[in-house]
Amino acid sequence: MKKIQMVDLSGQYQEIKNQINSSITQILETSAFINGPEVHAFQKELEGYLGVKHVIPCANGTDALQIAMMGLGLEPGDEVITADFTFAATVEVIALLQLTPVLVDVYPDTFNINIEALENAITPKTKAIVPVHLFGQCANMDAILALAEKHDLFVIEDNAQAIGAKYRSKNGETYMAGSMGHVGATSFFPSKNLGCYGDGGAIFTNDDQLAHTLRGIVNHGMYERYHHDVVGVNSRLDSIQAAVLRVKLPKLDGYCEARRNTARAYSKAFEGQEHIVAPKTINGCEGICDVCDCHVFHQYTLKITNGKRDELAQYLAKKEIPFGIYYPIPLHKQKAYLDERYKEEDFPVTNQLVKEVISLPMHTELDDEQINYITAMVIGFVNR
Numbered sequence: 001m002k003k004i005q006m007v008d009l010s011g012q013y014q015e016i017k018n019q020i021n022s023s024i025t026q027i028l029e030t031s032a033f034i035n036g037p038e039v040h041a042f043q044k045e046l047e048g049y050l051g052v053k054h055v056i057p058c059a060n061g062t063d064a065l066q067i068a069m070m071g072l073g074l075e076p077g078d079e080v081i082t083a084d085f086t087f088a089a090t091v092e093v094i095a096l097l098q099l100t101p102v103l104v105d106v107y108p109d110t111f112n113i114n115i116e117a118l119e120n121a122i123t124p125k126t127k128a129i130v131p132v133h134l135f136g137q138c139a140n141m142d143a144i145l146a147l148a149e150k151h152d153l154f155v156i157e158d159n160a161q162a163i164g165a166k167y168r169s170k171n172g173e174t175y176m177a178g179s180m181g182h183v184g185a186t187s188f189f190p191s192k193n194l195g196c197y198g199d200g201g202a203i204f205t206n207d208d209q210l211a212h213t214l215r216g217i218v219n220h221g222m223y224e225r226y227h228h229d230v231v232g233v234n235s236r237l238d239s240i241q242a243a244v245l246r247v248k249l250p251k252l253d254g255y256c257e258a259r260r261n262t263a264r265a266y267s268k269a270f271e272g273q274e275h276i277v278a279p280k281t282i283n284g285c286e287g288i289c290d291v292c293d294c295h296v297f298h299q300y301t302l303k304i305t306n307g308k309r310d311e312l313a314q315y316l317a318k319k320e321i322p323f324g325i326y327y328p329i330p331l332h333k334q335k336a337y338l339d340e341r342y343k344e345e346d347f348p349v350t351n352q353l354v355k356e357v358i359s360l361p362m363h364t365e366l367d368d369e370q371i372n373y374i375t376a377m378v379i380g381f382v383n384r
């Protein structure tokens with residue numbers, strides 16, 4: 001059996017090596033390393049793939065979130081609501097801009113922001129909601145967009161983990177993850193579903209004015225050369241990363257399908273297991289699909305409900321099966337984000353999830369032998 005990896009970037013590279021190498025070589029030959037034609041071409045191709053009017057490439061996913069918030073003109077003291085159960089980048093940029101992060105609980109089945117908790121957290125100071133499409137599945141965007149409209153709030157989708165996922169709205173339309181809010185942000189970190197070979201990110205919007213504002217912010221607040229109208233940042237996607245992404249974007253749907261196939265095989269093996277809860281795909285198309293294109297499985301995350309998650313983790317390590325605990329501490333308990341307004345009873349789900357979740361190896365190159373080995377070891381241990 002091939003050695004099991006949490007993410008197999010090198011295996012995936014071997015499949016596309018010729019294309020990648022020749023694309024990178026071309027960049028080296030032309031030496032247009034920054035803002036070259038590859039970046040523009042990738043921008044256009046991603047706009048087409050996502051069905052959005054504007055893509056603004058930038059240096060990473062954290063910058064994408066920060067720049068989105070800067071572009072919306074949020075001001076110190078404005079409250080921004082997001083999920084307690086996410087990667088710290090989401091809340092970090094809120095705090096960095098001196099906005100007030102307001103963390104709320106999530107659902108136990110999808111791990112995404114709880115709509116009732118979100119609604120209860122809205123105050124007159126609330127200016128924006130940041131839904132995180134965690135592990136590859138959209139949050140309940142119908143409900144979020146309705147609340148945003150009712151309370152006049154911006155919606156910034158953190159789409160770092162869900163690029164390529166689809167959302168079936170109750171209005172009958174299907175949307176790409178990241179394209180529904182006022183602005184969407186994503187990351188091309190190598191291990192993300194659409195990863196480059198370094199850092200990269202992008203912001204998406206359908207709003208022409210906002211797109212113009214964002215294009216200036218990523219470039220030192222310049223709208224005309226050496227005229228700085230607003231305080232900006234330096235955040236660029238370089239041409240080599242764009243060249244890699246241009247090779248991988250046409251393969252993204254296939255990569256997502258490979259991940260879903262792995263997820264299907266995992267979930268089939270775990271069916272009927274008393275103490276193992278497999279991830280659920282329900283948002284947007286409840287009752288329509290089981291494991292469908294609404295989920296792109298950035299992570300395949302189990303809940304181990306008999307209190308043996310940590311023992312299982314140790315056992316898997318001994319069996320040379322990599323795993324991840326995403327996330328081991330709820331954000332509201334992180335030193336940097338403590339806030340006296342948080343009460344433990346407001347976070348029953350995240351407080352429980354951090355003890356139960358474990359993510360299994362998930363990438364485009366897993367084979368049946370590896371999947372069978374992983375599921376057999378998990379089931380064997382949990383039932384012993």
Ligand SMILES: *Cc1c(COP(=O)(O)O)cnc(C)c1O
Pocket residue numbers: 060061062063086087089090132158160161186187188189199200201
């Ligand atoms: C990865 C990630 C980010 C940040 O992306 P970087 O490119 O690493 O800065 C933001 N939010 C979520 C949910 C992520 O998973």
